Amino acid sequence: PESLPAAVIENGTLENARTVRGCLGDIQGKVLEAGLHTPAIIVAGEAAALDLSCKSGLPLGGVRVGITGTASFRERLGALLDSLGAKVECAGAMEVNSHADSPEMEAAYGRLSRYEVIVFTSANGVRLFFSGLLKSGRDFRALGRVKFAVVGPGTAGELLKYGFRADYMPQVYRTRELAELLAQVCQTEGGGAALTAREGASPRILIPRSRGGSPELTEILSRAGVAFDDIVLYDVTGGLPVQEAAGPQTGCDYITFASASGVEAYFEQMGGEAMERLAGIRTVCIGDVTAGALESHGRRVDVLAKEFTVRGMAEAILNDRSEGDERR
Template sequence: MERKTKMRKKIVAFRPENVLKRSKEKADRYGFDFFGFTLFELVDRKEALKEIEDVFDEGVDIVVFTSLNGVKKSFGICEGKFELKAKLSDAAIEICAIGPVTGSELEKRGVRVDFMPEQYSAKGLMELMDKRGDAENKKIVFLRSAEGGRDILDFLRQKGAFVKDIQIYKVEIKDTEEEKGLFSEFVAYNPDYIIFTSSLTFKMFLGLARKFGMKENIFEVLEHAKIAAIGDLTAETICEEGMKVDLVAGKSTFEGVLKEIKSKTF
């Protein structure tokens, strides 16, 4: 008797170009079929180099990296022009990484990580800094995307910290005919699960669906599929559009959400 081959569940995620291949490999490792593409490009801010130089000249107590891209872009901007690794190696400066992927990238570059919030988000960092209770008069620098939220900055300033938010790169949406074609492929793919890795990703996805005149088709796919969100803020943003979120990842990493989907039966 011929044995039937079990169909692999289909997963979609919208990932930066530099991690798409790795995302597919991870999905494959967990037994999923993967389709994904990039909704935006990460563009360096040339002004960031001077801002980094100035802030270290003024003195820093804590440097916060919020993402893998924040680490890569910071070092890329400084390469051959400013010894960022040497500055971060100063024992008087504490390094905070949000999430193990961010921390791992820093450690690969020879930079120690002094602390990391249990919840890999701005909310998690707020809770950690509140628990530490030592933000007052600290000079805290964020090296991150121009799209980063302001809540964490306001929170730390209310605690008496001097906060500098250096926008290392900005996000430029990709809205060409090529992306429109990828949206059509997404509809035809008809996934079982859709992973939204951030609030920004979901907003851009929805904005492009409207721009391409594909909102109805996209919403049909979203209604059929199970939606997984990385982080509470992402889930809240999706729910604001009247959609149901089936899973909010406990650990806010792409692999973490794959693991949770694998372990659950919807």
């Protein structure tokens, strides 16, 4: 009968899936009006009338977010945004290249007993540092007297996987606050929080991190007179393009950048098409340094996540979406 429920699903199971519902008598006209294209399937029967989507009432329902970054970061941010109802896709797959076997890192592994604190500014840094430590022929006993400082809970959680708790973590999860905390700790005289010098030497800090990491960290430590070794442990390269948008309905609403190195990798991969691909998409950056990297390419930042965590980035998108709804 013409009254039998029917539905046509375009790009089923994909993030840009669209569904048109009706009955056998009117489904053809509705599909033509909506402009659905192949690949698509037609479903006829009582079940076709049911919308089993679980995202329709969520705060980011209908919002599409392109995520750039490493596989680990994309997985964590994507899972959180998905739980809020957003459709997520890879807008830039960044490759992490380890330099744990470089002469500088080999030398650092060889003098671990000299360091008071090892500073990690990312989960990638934690993983690559410990991998390099084992490959260097050493094990965790080389870290018996070392304290650890991390930029936020995500990095602290990664460190805990290796059996170490973070000794220092700023209340605000940003590089500037981490640097100020370390400077304060190093300058403290007496008390359990002080980094006492060994055999009269100045406290030494090891910072194994990404190439192009925030200069705020070392600038603040230098002004405080703190001795440190800032060594490139890894760099970030590569990138995959944002999916070509077939129209406003399938384009991204947001694109995220989680590091300055990620911004540089994206623009290097996209070349002259980068600005065109970002047209009409709201850009989301973690922190001022990442924002500065994007702006150096002539693209303004629309949404700034002040907290260096995936939750901070998700909250920034939520807030921006809410403000946009109020404006509309």
